Amino acid sequence: MTGDPFGFLQRWYAAQCDDEWEHAYGVTIDTLDNPGWRIAVDLVGTDLEGRAFDWRSLDRTEDDWIHIRSDGRLFQGACGPGNLAEMVAEFEKFATTPASTGSI
Template identity: 30%
Template sequence: MEILDWIQNWFKDNCDGDWEQGEGIQITTLENPGWEIEIDISNTSIANITIDGILNEKSKKDWYGVKIENQRFTASGDAGKLKFLLELFREMIEKIEN
């Protein structure tokens, strides 16, 4: 399944009348340039997971970082990493749910 279809379905599956009223999913751009994704994972299957920050920096144009803390998945990466970051989130969800 295409990542945008998957994240859309994941969002719909987690909407409960309350969760989506908070921050839900935020995708923003960074000035360096790059992407940042923040996903509220409270009341989801991975709500109690914590991952210390992981940073993979090959160069100023090839990097990403990811962490889960305080019931929030946060990932950022260079301008070409949006799809990759969303796929990382999907991998985490699928590993825990399976």
């Protein structure tokens, strides 16, 4: 782990860009209305394609929670309003841990 999840995400995204991938795939970070955040990271055409795990959840309080999963084509997650960096750090763990056992 780098200690800088957003820096890792930026570098990972830039490494995927090959004048083709970024035209069809990418990374989306959006807000939820409950409130919270969501992330979707396309894995197709990357070294992470095919790596999957079922939903993993950590629910601390109504506003402090995180849920992540990967179906092998898309890493996705949702989290509370103060957990965005933690959720992006979970993507970093997924991307840098062989066969991603995940941590939540």
